[in-house]
Amino acid sequence: MKTKFKTIVVSDVHLGTKGSKSKEIVRFLKQYECENLILNGDIIDGWQLKKSGSWKRKHTRFFNKVIKMMENHDTKVFYLRGNHDDFLDQILPLQIGKLSIIQDMIYESNGKKFFITHGDVFDSITTNLRWIAYLGDIGYTFLLWLNRALNHYRIKRGLPYFSLSQYVKGKVKSAVSYIDQYEEELAKMARAKGCDGIICGHIHKAENREIDGIQYLNSGDWVETMSALAEDHEGNWQLIYYNEINFKSAEDHVILPIQEPEVQFGPFKEVSFYSSENKDLGQPPFRI
Template structure:
């Protein structure tokens, strides 16, 4: 991932009032989990307002149907995120929604279009550099989902509990002037079985891309942002909007990279100019 200053290239920014808008050829976001208290909807909304793209991919688990079945939760900011996406579609952005396991009910509408949003099971995206990238959510390559869905529900319940603990813990850290820290991300990186699970998932997706004779794969599902080469296949995971707050983007030259909410919404130069009441506009 390149440093935040790289995203302030004048070819990518334009003025819209006091907001710097970063333009990409394509953006991939997934695992938003609208309908849960853990969803960082306000930050996603800011990200959507600060970016434009020819194509916006929603790579599954945008709405968390599992949690909504247990307990209804839908804040106004969640409506605002949906409206923002619909507005982009209306203004000409190609919006493609690939349902995941948490919003699997929408899979019954695959190959249909609603409100300018195309619903697809998977597809191949061709970058400006000519690379063919298979795009799918990835849950079908998760052994737990495929073989023991009941265990996935248990895991989801435990994950929700960890997020609640994390929220309380980070409120205390914020009062102490400490930065955000993710308990679940820490556990994923430290627990041997979790690391093995992630690696197996990544290699399974890369293997599928190789079978399809494409150059790489773009997915979500496991909430771990990543771009890496796996035996000649480019594996990309766009992360999530519960903890990592990341998206995968393709710039106008065709390069794929990961970006974070903070890099897009509050890059160093932009943040300083906002403090001074200036508009972040660079000469073309």
């Protein structure tokens, strides 16, 4: 039996990059059913695709799985624009059937309201000083490359996974200070909008805690943490980590369906990965 949630939130999958755990997130989504799936930004990494990234079949399988969720389980999908997939500015807001592509949204459930945003709009570096953001992206990409080499060595010796970038963030005081300030500013934004909580991504740090009476929820990422947020039908939120899922137990109770051909994309209107000059960031948030 699949676990059924009301809402699942994932962010920062960074499809198109070597570090993206696309196979893992597809396997993760196969374990659950949900009424709402919120893709909270940086699902496609347009920045890397413009430079050295490449689109592979395993990246397409992620969207194949999302389409099957819409078709087979009547799941509503909300794709929120992030800074790495800012090419979506050229088409949002857009709604096609059960799929909505939007800037941000207000989510109401069990008497509570949550403001949902990727989070980069509150990051003055990515918003105003784009060249610094790109420089930071290069450094992070290098850390991920170094991290893969390090963990290849550790796996051969039976050692557990080690996140080099998370270790560096934890040691650099300015990074710790930035994360704390980021979380506090988002909590203030939620309060200003009359919401009980904030749901975001962007900084690749999964979290579920209270900040001055505001519930702060961060879904983490699918590059290292491999985490997601899930809400049950009573309104309780939890963080789910891929590495803590007992897939063997779940697979023992699942009857495998008849193999279906993969859903293919296209043709679609051509969209540039370069940012639009006419951004309309002041449009009202999408509400469900």
